[in-house]
Amino acid sequence: MVVKAYGAPAAHEPLAPLNITRRSVGAHDVQIDILFCGICHSDLHQARGEWAGTLYPCVPGHEIVGRVAAVGNHVTNHKPGDLVGVGCIVDSCKDCDECADGFENYCDNMIGTYNGPTPDAPGHTLGGYSQEIVVHERYVLKISHPEDQLAAVAPLLCAGITTYSPLRHWQVGPGKKVGVVGIGGLGHMGIKLAHAMGAHVVAFTTSESKRDAALELGADEVVVSRNADEMAAHAASFDFILNTVAAPHDLDAFLALLKRDGTMTLVGAPATPHPSPNVFNFIMRRRSLAGSMIGGIPETQEMLDFCAEHGITADIEMIRAQDIEPAYERMLKGDIKYRFVMDIATM
Incomplete structure (x- = not known):
């Protein structure tokens, strides 16, 4: 054919x-x-x-x-x-x-x-x-x-399954404080999904101009990551952070925001490596840095059904x-x- x-x-x-x-x-x-x-x-x-x-x-x-x-x-x-x-x-x-x-x-x-x-x-x-x-x-x-x-x-x-899979695996839901780093193709889906799962969602952006857009997507709060005071206000408070940024950047700045036993998962794939994070950011609060890649077929079907039920599209x-x-x-x-x-x- x-x-x-x-x-x-x-x-x-x-x-x-x-x-x-x-x-x-x-x-x-x-x-x-x-x-x-x-x-x-x-x-x-x-x-x-x-x-x-x-x-x-x-x-x-x-x-x-x-x-x-x-x-x-x-x-x-x-x-x-x-x-x-x-x-x-x-x-x-x-x-x-x-x-x-x-x-x-x-x-x-x-x-x-x-x-x-x-x-x-x-x-x-x-x-x-x-x-x-x-x-x-x-x-x-x-x-x-x-x-x-x-x-x-x-x-x-x-974009949907790439963000849904880690949110589901790390049991994002009511009572969890969740960060989404980056408000682009992946990040905007991460915000929508985490919000629908019932989490308290904080969006991170380098641009003040994206604040209103992130709130419209479902974020409860927005942090401009270049603002040291805004970042410090959230120190050691997150259960989970979904990092969607596909460019090398300082991971330590976000690892420091995780509470004890918190996890940051990377789904963005930069062309060159991130700067190496400080090992003490892991040791001092038993934090984890992880990665995730799309999802399997059953989980992708689950994601589609979840999105249909909650009226979520890109x-x-x-x-x-x-x-x-x-x-x-x-x-x-x-x-x-x-x-x-x-x-x-x-x-």
């Missing part, structure tokens, strides 16, 4: 229209007519060869929302016409402890929605900047949001397929509030 897509022919070439081939629907496959695809920072880095190992042509996109067009003979959980999503994972070994526990995201053989090995042409996976995709049923997720929210659901498949700006390169440039400048979503009908 030949379909239209947008992809990068090479590292130093802009994304352009392509024709790609999708495999025939196998016994356990689901064919999806893609309606919308979110734009993630990782799409840009992979397409432009800024991360090692990009395979070309590169068709990015792992925040996919669409409608089931066809299913294989053995598929029981999905049927034509269903609204579904596909996130960052389209395959894994299915046999290891991680897969058995529903944490396919930590499987050593996890296959990404794009740039992963596959027997399908051209030998690596091609993502959601395309009209159609064929995915094994295990990795297809049900969407129960209203249809008029579908575009804003797309970023939940990456704040988005819709773009046409042909406007992807200008959108990338705006994303690099932080000129987006808070996620771009591609309307596949414009392809």
